[in-house]
Amino acid sequence: MSITVVGSIAFDSVTTPFGERDRMLGGAATHFALAASMFETVHLVGPVGDDFGERELSTLRTRGSNIDDVERISGGKTFFWKGHYHDDLNIRDTLDTQLNVFEHFHPKLSEASRNSEVLFLANIQPGLQLQVREQCEGARFVALDSMNLWIDIARDELVEIIKRVDCLILNDEELRQLTGKPNLVSAAREILGWGPSVIVAKQGEYGAALITSDHFFSLPAYPLEQVVDPTGAGDTFAGGFVGMIATQLGDGNGQALSTNVLSNAMAYGTAAASFNVERFGTEGLEAVDGAAVRKRVGDLWRLTRFEPLDVDLIS
Amino acid sequence: MSITVVGSIAFDSVTTPFGERDRMLGGAATHFALAASMFETVHLVGPVGDDFGERELSTLRTRGSNIDDVERISGGKTFFWKGHYHDDLNIRDTLDTQLNVFEHFHPKLSEASRNSEVLFLANIQPGLQLQVREQCEGARFVALDSMNLWIDIARDELVEIIKRVDCLILNDEELRQLTGKPNLVSAAREILGWGPSVIVAKQGEYGAALITSDHFFSLPAYPLEQVVDPTGAGDTFAGGFVGMIATQLGDGNGQALSTNVLSNAMAYGTAAASFNVERFGTEGLEAVDGAAVRKRVGDLWRLTRFEPLDVDLIS
Numbered sequence: 001m002s003i004t005v006v007g008s009i010a011f012d013s014v015t016t017p018f019g020e021r022d023r024m025l026g027g028a029a030t031h032f033a034l035a036a037s038m039f040e041t042v043h044l045v046g047p048v049g050d051d052f053g054e055r056e057l058s059t060l061r062t063r064g065s066n067i068d069d070v071e072r073i074s075g076g077k078t079f080f081w082k083g084h085y086h087d088d089l090n091i092r093d094t095l096d097t098q099l100n101v102f103e104h105f106h107p108k109l110s111e112a113s114r115n116s117e118v119l120f121l122a123n124i125q126p127g128l129q130l131q132v133r134e135q136c137e138g139a140r141f142v143a144l145d146s147m148n149l150w151i152d153i154a155r156d157e158l159v160e161i162i163k164r165v166d167c168l169i170l171n172d173e174e175l176r177q178l179t180g181k182p183n184l185v186s187a188a189r190e191i192l193g194w195g196p197s198v199i200v201a202k203q204g205e206y207g208a209a210l211i212t213s214d215h216f217f218s219l220p221a222y223p224l225e226q227v228v229d230p231t232g233a234g235d236t237f238a239g240g241f242v243g244m245i246a247t248q249l250g251d252g253n254g255q256a257l258s259t260n261v262l263s264n265a266m267a268y269g270t271a272a273a274s275f276n277v278e279r280f281g282t283e284g285l286e287a288v289d290g291a292a293v294r295k296r297v298g299d300l301w302r303l304t305r306f307e308p309l310d311v312d313l314i315s
Numbered sequence: 316m317s318i319t320v321v322g323s324i325a326f327d328s329v330t331t332p333f334g335e336r337d338r339m340l341g342g343a344a345t346h347f348a349l350a351a352s353m354f355e356t357v358h359l360v361g362p363v364g365d366d367f368g369e370r371e372l373s374t375l376r377t378r379g380s381n382i383d384d385v386e387r388i389s390g391g392k393t394f395f396w397k398g399h400y401h402d403d404l405n406i407r408d409t410l411d412t413q414l415n416v417f418e419h420f421h422p423k424l425s426e427a428s429r430n431s432e433v434l435f436l437a438n439i440q441p442g443l444q445l446q447v448r449e450q451c452e453g454a455r456f457v458a459l460d461s462m463n464l465w466i467d468i469a470r471d472e473l474v475e476i477i478k479r480v481d482c483l484i485l486n487d488e489e490l491r492q493l494t495g496k497p498n499l500v501s502a503a504r505e506i507l508g509w510g511p512s513v514i515v516a517k518q519g520e521y522g523a524a525l526i527t528s529d530h531f532f533s534l535p536a537y538p539l540e541q542v543v544d545p546t547g548a549g550d551t552f553a554g555g556f557v558g559m560i561a562t563q564l565g566d567g568n569g570q571a572l573s574t575n576v577l578s579n580a581m582a583y584g585t586a587a588a589s590f591n592v593e594r595f596g597t598e599g600l601e602a603v604d605g606a607a608v609r610k611r612v613g614d615l616w617r618l619t620r621f622e623p624l625d626v627d628l629i630s
Contacts (some may be wrong), residue, residue: 140559
């Protein structure tokens with residue numbers, strides 16, 4: 001069941017307490033595709049510039065991803081982001097953002113990309129996400145990411161596209177900002193009323209929570225002794241999450257997914273993200289192998305399970 | 316197996332988005348005792364002032380807690396804290412702190428309090444915690460809480476007392492501050508090297524993680540649609556955690572506790588804390604009944620469990 005992702009393909013210059021990298025391959029669509037391609041064939045959609053070379057294209061093609069819709073804009077420059085992480089990796093400063101070829105991007109999907117059963121709308125301007133959604137009418141599971149910027153300056157359009165997806169994947173503080181509800185459960189419930197059947201709250205180093213109309217599921221981040229570069233962790237999580245769901249859709253759609261499939265999607269997303277943050281940029285996901293991911297899913301099972309003991313409590 | 320707790324007994328004036336309360340009963344030892352008394356008999360040790368009335372003493376006696384060592388200081392005033400919570404309940408401003416009778420407190424434990432097999436050293440000056448530890452030589456499980464203030468101004472004494480306990484329960488940012496290691500797992504590993512066999516990282520609304528030399532366990536906070544007053548959540552968690560352990564010590568000591576007992580202690584602590592934050596001050600834990608706590612432990616089991624699905628991954 002193929003997966004289409006539309007979003008940024010970028011060069012990232014990153015400094016963390018563990019080193020620095022200049023103009024390494026990054027971007028939401030890139031990180032998503034590297035994870036999702038472990039599960040199903042991925043179609044990447046996004047613009048790059050003249051500065052985007054064969055080496056980068058080759059990385060995008062990892063595990064058979066299709067890059068026919070990676071559009072090279074003649075005379076343009078690839079999206080660029082520069083950031084600095086503090087000793088506490090939860091804190092980062094953005095030092096530079098250059099939209100470049102993204103400034104005039106209008107997604108045009110090939111028939112193959114339009115026909116994917118599964119669609120991920122990575123974080124771009126909500127109006128563009130709507131344009132893509134309209135081109136993929138047959139998609140049976142559509143997930144969406146966004147960011148605080150669009151809640152600030154394009155909330156109406158963002159709500160419009162959220163109404164037309166099955167799954168919203170957002171940082172938990174963005175869920176609160178979007179709804180004005182400081183409580184995660186009530187924020188998620190409000191958005192479930194708009195249309196999506198699944199809400200995923202990304203909680204950074206604390207993991208993620210999943211809320212549907214009749215279930216709440218929570219999973220910690222995979223415990224690591226060293227996190228080297230958190231860039232792209234959320235998109236890698238989304239790639240593992242959506243990729244796993246793509247293997248399990250069967251003849252149904254997003255509404256028909258069982259609680260255990262959704263929980264497994266959380267576990268595969270979490271495991272994928274752990275390989276991303278252990279190394280810089282795309283290094284971790286380029287090198288990862290399936291057995292290692294499955295092993296970490298088993299670890300996550302073990303480190304969250306307990307068998308309730310019954311004790312006599314005094315009331 | 317009786318439990319002794321030494322720590323603050325206080326009046327709290329609290330404003331949250333859901334209301335306010337003036338001079339309600341609070342304090343770390345109070346919140347701990349209200350939770351731990353569901354499991355075993357609790358001996359409370361701490362000073363109060365002339366302003367502490369029969370109604371407050373009666374609440375401290377909930378579920379048979381022993382208050383013989385609650386010392387009334389003639390002419391003194393009870394510890395007072397005033398705080399304001401923002402719409403985002405994770406953010407609070409301390410508006411006033413009056414140590415009052417705590418300024419010259421020197422814990423003197425009765426024989427009954429000294430003889431408890433289980434001891435909780437709530438957050439007070441580390442030198443005082445050391446004095447208590449020395450009076451309770453026979454304790455088989457000793458847990459300790461502290462705060463950033465003592466890491467700042469009394470780190471050496473704090474490390475000294477940490478070396479002499481079985482379990483350290485601290486906010487995760489305090490674990491990082493204490494060790495200078497920004498990564499939770501490595502911070503916990505360093506402290507395990509000092510002596511304790513169990514580290515619990517409290518993570519507020521995200522729940523808590525437990526680290527031993529051979530296990531990592533993580534549990535989310537109990538999902539609630541409305542949190543009314545987070546004051547005392549950490550101490551209530553500690554009360555449920557330590558209380559559950561007290562029921563399971565058997566003939567062993569802290570080192571002999573199984574992984575599943577520790578995980579259950581996390582679940583009972585988390586369930587207890589959820590009843591605390593649903594209402595103001597001590598209201599939730601005064602009213603709670605054992606069946607409701609056990610039900611929430613079962614809920615926590617359900618909302619964290621999944622059965623791993625095996626998928627063919629492309630490497």
